[in-house]
Amino acid sequence: MKEVKTRAIGSDEAGFSLLELTLALTITLLMMTAASTLLTSSVGTRARENRRSDALADAQRAVSIMSREIANSGFGLTNNGIVTTDATATRIRIRSNVNNTNSTISDQDEDVTFVYQPPPVSSIVRFDKFAAVGNTTILANNIINFTLTYEDAAGVPAMPSLAERIKIDVTVEVGALSGQAPTQVRMQSEVALRNSPQVLQRY
Numbered sequence: 649m650k651e652v653k654t655r656a657i658g659s660d661e662a663g664f665s666l667l668e669l670t671l672a673l674t675i676t677l678l679m680m681t682a683a684s685t686l687l688t689s690s691v692g693t694r695a696r697e698n699r700r701s702d703a704l705a706d707a708q709r710a711v712s713i714m715s716r717e718i719a720n721s722g723f724g725l726t727n728n729g730i731v732t733t734d735a736t737a738t739r740i741r742i743r744s745n746v747n748n749t750n751s752t753i754s755d756q757d758e759d760v761t762f763v764y765q766p767p768p769v770s771s772i773v774r775f776d777k778f779a780a781v782g783n784t785t786i787l788a789n790n791i792i793n794f795t796l797t798y799e800d801a802a803g804v805p806a807m808p809s810l811a812e813r814i815k816i817d818v819t820v821e822v823g824a825l826s827g828q829a830p831t832q833v834r835m836q837s838e839v840a841l842r843n844s845p846q847v848l849q850r851y
Contacts, residue, residue, distance in 0.1 A: 700822040700831070703790045707820035707835055710772045710787035714762055715837045717742065718814055721844075724748045728811060728844035730798075735808035737795050738764040744843070754778055762787075764794035772818070792832065793819035801846065812846050814839045 664672075722729030724745025734741035741761040743753050753759055759777040770792060774785045798811035806812070816837040821830050 696823055703788075703820055703822045704833060706788040707791065707818055707833070710791075711816055711818055711835050711837050713774070713787060714772075714816055715839045717757075717760055718762075718816075718839045719842055720744050720746070721841055723843045725753075725843070727809065728841050728846075730808045730811060730841075732808045734761060735796075735798065737797070738766075740796055740808075740814070756780065764791065767792060770821075788818075788820065790821045791818060792821050793817070810846070812841050812844050814841065 718740065721742035721744055725743065729743045731741040731743060739761065741759070743759050745751075745753055746758050747755055756776060756779045761775040761777070763773045763775065765771045765773060771789050772787045772791055772794060774787050776783045776785075795815075795817040797815040797817070798806055798808045799813045799815065800806040800810060801812045803813070816835075816839065818835045820833050820835070822833055823830060
């Protein structure tokens, strides 16, 4: 009679040793750590770039608003609309008869002041004397320099009451790239006061 040989299933199969298992877990942990670090860095970079974009957009919007409203200064009046007692290198108050339906300046957007608040505030603020609500608006933050220059038509510095052009010079800090110093962006705008008496006399 032929003898039948039997073998226990899996008797010659070996599993992971403790050393192999520890090594595999260590490698997995290192890979997860690297992935987490990369993800955190990516999220941080995205947030930083968003802050930079927001700071630039705010500064550009502030310069645009100031340029538009200063250009309309003096509309419906017999002077350039600049209140000389409130006209400095960091502050300007402008008046205009926007609605032109009465002889008084007592409506919204007819008596506006732009003020620079230096660091640590670092903001440009718009104040509307006759606004019913929300008469104070912060136009931009992170502004580290703001200068207004009053000039005549030839670009020569002039007294605010005789100014025909105004230069707006703004420097905004837009944050730092990784391992670098904070970046600064300078914006300039030249505004012609199209309603000043000197300008109107030419046309």
